[in-house]
Amino acid sequence: MTYIGQSVKRVEDKRFTTGKGKYTDDIKLVGMTHAHIVRSPYAHAIIKSIDIDTALAHPGVVAIFTGKDIAAAGINGVPAGWQVNFKDGTTMKEPPHPLLVADRVKHVGDGIAVIIAEDLATARDAADLIEIDYEVLPAVTNPAEAVKAGAPQVHDNAPNNICFDWELGNPKAEVDAAIAASHHVTRLDLVNQRMAPNAIEPRSAIGHYDDSKDKFTLYTTSQNPHLTRLLMCAFVLGIPEHKVQVIAPDVGGGFGSKIFHYIEEALVIWASKQIGRPIKWTSTRSEAFLTDAHGRDHVTTAEMGFDKEGKVTALRVSTFANLGAYISTFAPAVPTYLHGTLLQGLYTTPKIHVDVTAVFTHTNAVDAYRGAGRPEATYLLERLMDTAALEMGMDPAELRFKNFIPAFDGVTQPGYQTQVALQYDSGNYEPVLERGLEMVGYENFRKEQAEARKNGKLLGIGFSTYIEACGIAPSAVVGALGARAGLYESAQVRVQPTGKVSVFTGSHSHGQGHETTFAQVVADRLGIAMEDIDIVHGDSDSVAFGMGTYGSRSLAVGGSAIVKSIDKVLEKGAKIAAHKLEAAEEDLEYAGGRWTVKGTDKSIGFGDIALTAYVPHDYPAGLEPGLDFSSFYDPANFTYPFGCHIAIVEVDADTGKVTLKRFIAVDDVGNVINPMIVDGQIHGGLAQGIGQAMLEGVAYDAEGQLMTGSFMDYAMPRADDLPSFEIDRKVTPCPHNPLGVKGAGEAGCIGSTPAVVNAVMDALTPFGIIKNLEMPMTPQRVWRAMHQK
Amino acid sequence: MIPANFEYHRAGSVDEALSLLAQPDVYTKVLSGGHSLIPALKLRLSQPGALVDIARIAELRYIRQDGNYILIGSTSTHKDIANSALLAQHIAMLPEAAGLIGDPQVRNVGTIGGSIAHADPAADWPGVLLAADAEIVLRSQAGSRTLAAQDFFLGFYSTALQEGEIVTEIRVPIPAAGTKSTYQKFMQPASRFAIVGCAAVVQVSNGTCSKVRVAFNGVADACFRDVNVENALAGKAPTAENIAAAAAQAAQGVSILSDHYAAEDYRKHLAEVYAKRALTVVAG
Amino acid sequence: MSVKISVSINGKKYTSEVEPRQLLVYHLREALGLTGSHVGCDTSSCGACTVLVDGQAVKSCTTLAAQVDGCNVITVEGLAKNGSLHPIQEGFKEEHGLQCGFCTPGMIMAAADLLQNNPDPSETEIRHALEGNFCRCTGYHNIVRSIQWAANKLKETNAAVL
Numbered sequence A: 001m002t003y004i005g006q007s008v009k010r011v012e013d014k015r016f017t018t019g020k021g022k023y024t025d026d027i028k029l030v031g032m033t034h035a036h037i038v039r040s041p042y043a044h045a046i047i048k049s050i051d052i053d054t055a056l057a058h059p060g061v062v063a064i065f066t067g068k069d070i071a072a073a074g075i076n077g078v079p080a081g082w083q084v085n086f087k088d089g090t091t092m093k094e095p096p097h098p099l100l101v102a103d104r105v106k107h108v109g110d111g112i113a114v115i116i117a118e119d120l121a122t123a124r125d126a127a128d129l130i131e132i133d134y135e136v137l138p139a140v141t142n143p144a145e146a147v148k149a150g151a152p153q154v155h156d157n158a159p160n161n162i163c164f165d166w167e168l169g170n171p172k173a174e175v176d177a178a179i180a181a182s183h184h185v186t187r188l189d190l191v192n193q194r195m196a197p198n199a200i201e202p203r204s205a206i207g208h209y210d211d212s213k214d215k216f217t218l219y220t221t222s223q224n225p226h227l228t229r230l231l232m233c234a235f236v237l238g239i240p241e242h243k244v245q246v247i248a249p250d251v252g253g254g255f256g257s258k259i260f261h262y263i264e265e266a267l268v269i270w271a272s273k274q275i276g277r278p279i280k281w282t283s284t285r286s287e288a289f290l291t292d293a294h295g296r297d298h299v300t301t302a303e304m305g306f307d308k309e310g311k312v313t314a315l316r317v318s319t320f321a322n323l324g325a326y327i328s329t330f331a332p333a334v335p336t337y338l339h340g341t342l343l344q345g346l347y348t349t350p351k352i353h354v355d356v357t358a359v360f361t362h363t364n365a366v367d368a369y370r371g372a373g374r375p376e377a378t379y380l381l382e383r384l385m386d387t388a389a390l391e392m393g394m395d396p397a398e399l400r401f402k403n404f405i406p407a408f409d410g411v412t413q414p415g416y417q418t419q420v421a422l423q424y425d426s427g428n429y430e431p432v433l434e435r436g437l438e439m440v441g442y443e444n445f446r447k448e449q450a451e452a453r454k455n456g457k458l459l460g461i462g463f464s465t466y467i468e469a470c471g472i473a474p475s476a477v478v479g480a481l482g483a484r485a486g487l488y489e490s491a492q493v494r495v496q497p498t499g500k501v502s503v504f505t506g507s508h509s510h511g512q513g514h515e516t517t518f519a520q521v522v523a524d525r526l527g528i529a530m531e532d533i534d535i536v537h538g539d540s541d542s543v544a545f546g547m548g549t550y551g552s553r554s555l556a557v558g559g560s561a562i563v564k565s566i567d568k569v570l571e572k573g574a575k576i577a578a579h580k581l582e583a584a585e586e587d588l589e590y591a592g593g594r595w596t597v598k599g600t601d602k603s604i605g606f607g608d609i610a611l612t613a614y615v616p617h618d619y620p621a622g623l624e625p626g627l628d629f630s631s632f633y634d635p636a637n638f639t640y641p642f643g644c645h646i647a648i649v650e651v652d653a654d655t656g657k658v659t660l661k662r663f664i665a666v667d668d669v670g671n672v673i674n675p676m677i678v679d680g681q682i683h684g685g686l687a688q689g690i691g692q693a694m695l696e697g698v699a700y701d702a703e704g705q706l707m708t709g710s711f712m713d714y715a716m717p718r719a720d721d722l723p724s725f726e727i728d729r730k731v732t733p734c735p736h737n738p739l740g741v742k743g744a745g746e747a748g749c750i751g752s753t754p755a756v757v758n759a760v761m762d763a764l765t766p767f768g769i770i771k772n773l774e775m776p777m778t779p780q781r782v783w784r785a786m787h788q789k
Numbered sequence B: 001m002i003p004a005n006f007e008y009h010r011a012g013s014v015d016e017a018l019s020l021l022a023q024p025d026v027y028t029k030v031l032s033g034g035h036s037l038i039p040a041l042k043l044r045l046s047q048p049g050a051l052v053d054i055a056r057i058a059e060l061r062y063i064r065q066d067g068n069y070i071l072i073g074s075t076s077t078h079k080d081i082a083n084s085a086l087l088a089q090h091i092a093m094l095p096e097a098a099g100l101i102g103d104p105q106v107r108n109v110g111t112i113g114g115s116i117a118h119a120d121p122a123a124d125w126p127g128v129l130l131a132a133d134a135e136i137v138l139r140s141q142a143g144s145r146t147l148a149a150q151d152f153f154l155g156f157y158s159t160a161l162q163e164g165e166i167v168t169e170i171r172v173p174i175p176a177a178g179t180k181s182t183y184q185k186f187m188q189p190a191s192r193f194a195i196v197g198c199a200a201v202v203q204v205s206n207g208t209c210s211k212v213r214v215a216f217n218g219v220a221d222a223c224f225r226d227v228n229v230e231n232a233l234a235g236k237a238p239t240a241e242n243i244a245a246a247a248a249q250a251a252q253g254v255s256i257l258s259d260h261y262a263a264e265d266y267r268k269h270l271a272e273v274y275a276k277r278a279l280t281v282v283a284g
Numbered sequence C: 001m002s003v004k005i006s007v008s009i010n011g012k013k014y015t016s017e018v019e020p021r022q023l024l025v026y027h028l029r030e031a032l033g034l035t036g037s038h039v040g041c042d043t044s045s046c047g048a049c050t051v052l053v054d055g056q057a058v059k060s061c062t063t064l065a066a067q068v069d070g071c072n073v074i075t076v077e078g079l080a081k082n083g084s085l086h087p088i089q090e091g092f093k094e095e096h097g098l099q100c101g102f103c104t105p106g107m108i109m110a111a112a113d114l115l116q117n118n119p120d121p122s123e124t125e126i127r128h129a130l131e132g133n134f135c136r137c138t139g140y141h142n143i144v145r146s147i148q149w150a151a152n153k154l155k156e157t158n159a160a161v162l
């Protein structure tokens, strides 16, 4: 039986549907204590004094640590995992992010003290007994404001709050000239608003120090436990890595926010040794809003030039990227190498220049959130396209067809070299838009829209044809760009003596269904049943190493590592089979879990070979026993999924409320192992992308207080905010990995946002060409846009 | 999120509840469905010394007709009201409003008595009860009193409830035949509480509108009856023009709330839109 | 200070002493080890903690353990019978109604409430019935189908939800 390409039901689901999943907060260790973190209520303030005496004396309180204790213990802050240099080559400003702040807090939610108690209620009670005296200072939250003279300074060593500036593309002068010479220029001032990732499982960490073994165990809600271990051991606590086990058990969604190494992880590990007992900390949702790294937050000016025929002549982009108060793990890479490099889009734009200024503000850190940089790039490109079409009186679909890069397969034809450093692997862009138009019934829709307008009904259609880069990434390339880690993946395939297979992967599943998809790949390649395969992930003691799951990399990179190990298993298996079958290796073929001597009925099964490998009595001379292989796979390139998203909306002319009537997505994510799971990834991405367009947005007030700090204020899509999605697929295989897969985790989130905004702009054309539609398009904003109030 | 500690008592009868409430020196609060109180306890916005749970007092949970009134026991849940055929028959805006509160889990346990005692300016019941000319029955150890809804809601989270007193019943007069009522709600996208909730009752007979009642939630710091709109339509024919003209009077002379999702001008505009929509349903 | 409660949970009687402030969800998770009910928020918004109390879906994070004294509580752990999944659980598996699984117990319990009241819900009715439950992974598309699947299965087998 073949599994690849089948919608195999998920192996994971029995435990999750019966409440037997094991998430970090479900874990209870003997003698475990509970931590509550006292956080700054101010965005910017000097801590004048902290009085913990009453709290410490509260019955049930075990210990309280403050920033002073952390400083006294010589603990470094959490590090940045990516370094981007200034245009002039100097290193980015990298101020420390201490585990607990001793002197000056820099955003609401900054940690000040940790209270450890017998139970959580006691820890929480004791928090009310801590007295902190603050001197409140002025704060700045908007990146474009923060760089101005006289703005409050976040860090002493980052003048004008600038972390770095950066550029990419063709020489600026050339691009300026091309824009100046254009027949038409479309200009947009855009805000790609700040997003709260809001995985439904809040972050949680349990630290346990076992002095009998001098060993630490950290259970944590992580998308990449090995990276957390590396950062925590090597950079923060200075403890030996081989004495630390990091386990990321079932994790309830990540969307980027659980990639990063957070202060709480290091805190519970360090403090557990101080008190000699395990400590659990679990975030509340309020804390999550304040401290889970946010996403996006770009303030951008984008200009696109066109010739008379509508061919794009040049693109010029200038962005202020808000980093928040501290540099989170991958933050510098997001507005630069994951954003600037995507500005070619699907178009043949000959001249591109992008300029980015990364800025500190008195807000929570911003880092990768589903799509990370690519949604920001797609948003500006696709908003420009639909706006330009309106301005030039052209059809938005037509404008895209005019500008698409011609098809190339990356095998017989070379990859496409962009103006912004990347080389696309394979692409065939027209068919996704053609299919989208067919699904939406474009001509009919335009008639319906005209009819509706006569009745005062505001219907609109919006397009987005996107490309993204995932399967991140060749280590040498990212290393040259400032990554402080490699971005390969590891996999070990351990064939057990009975022929059952344990696969240890450095990828981490927190909803993506690796236990199913990976098993499908292994089962097919080995010709055995899926039931005979176990996928192990998320434990640094069983998995050799791993770079984890983000950037839609699991299958393309982690899956390829597994394939490499399987190839080694089969290669060695063939040697043993040749010996057993008394044939030459070249005369064997492997299919359906058996080695057969070609042209004969002489064969031997995978299970027999496995047993022989472990009971090597009758065995090839000089061959090691065992059947167990590890591999590291370092990808040759990024992968480049693409697609076409189309939204149809209706705007309530009285209130400005937008209703999403239909959403069509045609994505090309390369080969597909499990269509059901891929569809699910697309659906989830769409909901988040649509959520950004219509509902979501983190807002700080001028004092740096979070105005959207709970689900009562931060609007996230609910079931009745969304329609059922209409999705389809095209397949252009990835030419450079063994599975031909590209990645599906972020596509939905990258393409969908501009389609919805463009649809609203289209719906509002009776009011003129409204370019200043801000996200989220709350009814109030749309109403103001309609009436230019 | 863990509340500060408190004592918990469950009352089996109204008398028992009243005597538990009357305990001296303990800040005691009534607990009904708990869906306003418990969230506040969890955030430690409220720290009572004791709770008296009235949710299971059988004598407080009913919806029944008594002459020209429909009587609603104060621990009737939003779901009870949403499903009440009696109310649907006589005054549809009550079940309609109930069905728009929160979500199914909230409606399963949240109660009308708790909601009006809490008097959140964005809650749905207050305006509906104003437009219904409802009366609120309060009881304490000193006895019982009945207030018009108008006299019960005093302001921002503020009512005529006194210490030691509980809401026991809501009395809704049955409107004359030919009267229609509706509740139209524009929700805050995150919390789904009302940014503007408009309750409207109109009797149309012989081509004119009478007994016009229009009340708003969410617009100001407390629910209010909008007599300008009412007067503008009363005695007029239920034409689209008259309705629009009346709706244009909405929320005049009140101090209008302003927040992240709706600034003052937009909220006022919505009040007009929702007055028009509600009046169109009942008179159009 | 503490109060004594006696509750039937998934058909089993439990008698416990609880602090009055103890929320039902923590009682289930901490005291009884029933960690299937999850905590996803602190504003009664996400529904991950949904359980059935006397047959009705209730947010157990907004319910005191003391309030359910004498009640019949069913959590996600109580749905599967004799090792076979409940039709709603099956529906979620068949139609890929879950990804990370964190919202799933609450979704399943909300669906149980819906299907008891409305055995044949339309898509719109299902979406409205899930108003009190967030899912960040699935975009709800397949959750709708999962509940439709369950509704059909219950109809075909003529089975009661509970």
Ligand SMILES: Cc1cc2nc3c(=O)[nH]c(=O)nc-3n(C[C@H](O)[C@H](O)[C@H](O)COP(=O)(O)OP(=O)(O)OC[C@H]3O[C@@H](n4cnc5c(N)ncnc54)[C@H](O)[C@@H]3O)c2cc1C
Pocket (backbone or CB within 6 Å): B029, B030, B031, B032, B033, B034, B035, B036, B037, B038, B039, B054, B074, B075, B100, B101, B102, B103, B106, B109, B110, B111, B112, B113, B114, B115, B116, B117, B118, B122, B123, B124, B125, B161, B165, B166, B167, B168, B191, B192, B193, B194, C043, C044, C045, C062
């Ligand atoms: C997620 C969520 C969404 C919601 N959405 C909405 C919405 O859209 N619209 C809306 O209107 N409401 C909404 N609510 C509030 C909900 O309707 C509450 O149930 C209601 O406001 C309070 O009723 P309760 O029975 O739960 O009262 P409780 O929480 O028990 O009590 C509330 C207050 O009233 C007092 N009290 C209770 N009963 C009495 C009584 N009989 N006599 C005197 N005092 C009493 C209590 O001491 C307390 O101060 C929502 C709640 C939640 C959690």
Ligand code: FES
Pocket (backbone or CB within 6 Å): C038, C039, C040, C041, C042, C043, C044, C045, C046, C047, C048, C049, C050, C059, C060, C061, C062
């Ligand atoms: S935890 Fe109960 S609603 Fe979120």
Ligand code: FES
Pocket (backbone or CB within 6 Å): A200, A252, A253, A511, C097, C098, C099, C100, C101, C102, C103, C104, C134, C135, C136, C137, C138
């Ligand atoms: S499956 Fe992850 S939140 Fe719903």
